[in-house]
Amino acid sequence: MRAKITYFVTAAVLVVYFVLVGSRGLLLIQQGTWLTVAFGTAVLALPVIGIWFLWKNTRFVTRANRLAAELDAEGGLPVDELVRTPSGRIDRDAADEVFARRRAETExxxxxxxxxxxxxxxxxxxxxxxxxxxxxxxxxxxHEAARA
Structure with a gap:
């Protein structure tokens, strides 16, 4: 739940930033000189790229969460079986065995x-x-191909 709140707050801050940057770009374009129009156009590209990136990531997270919910309903969510060091880091040698099993299952x-x-x-x-x-x-x- 905390991750969702953080994501939405960050997304909202980004949208506000995109609006502010976009308005500055429009003000530059309204100045009418070739230099300010060029700068204004470049400045407007930033929010467009940012909004596209935010949309793609939101779409990815939404789809991944949908898969997680479906797998949870089936009782198939994986158990965290990675061995950790006392500091909480993954023990790479022990993790190789888990990865080998997961890759074999996938193959x-x-x-x-x-x-x-x-x-x-x-x-x-x-x-x-x-x-x-x-x-x-x-x-x-x-998953999407199987549903089609």
Whole structure:
């Protein structure tokens, strides 16, 4: 719940920032000189890119949460079985065994979104964000293809 509140507060602050930056860009364009129009156009590009990025991330999180809810209803959410050091970091040697099992499960059933979801969670727990995101995107794509 705390993560959702943080996400929504951050998104709201970003939207306010985009509005402020966009209004400054419009003011620059209204000045009418070639230099201010060029700067105003460049400034307007920032909120457009930011809004697109925010929309893509919100869409990704919404879909991933939908998969998590469906998997939870089936009783298939993965258990955190990664061994941690006393400081809370993942023990990489022990984590390799968990990753090997998750990858083997995914290789055995490559069209099952549930396996990809569990692999994404294992990567996320190990703080391997790029792999976690790619695995989750693949799980979402498989889930959507199965529903179509």
């Amino acid at each position: 055995d059933t490559p069209d099952d979104w549930r396996c990809w979801f569990r692999l994404a969670i294992a990567y996320h727990d190990a703080r391997d964000t790029p792999r976690a995101r790619k695995a989750m995107q693949h799980a979402i794509a498989l």
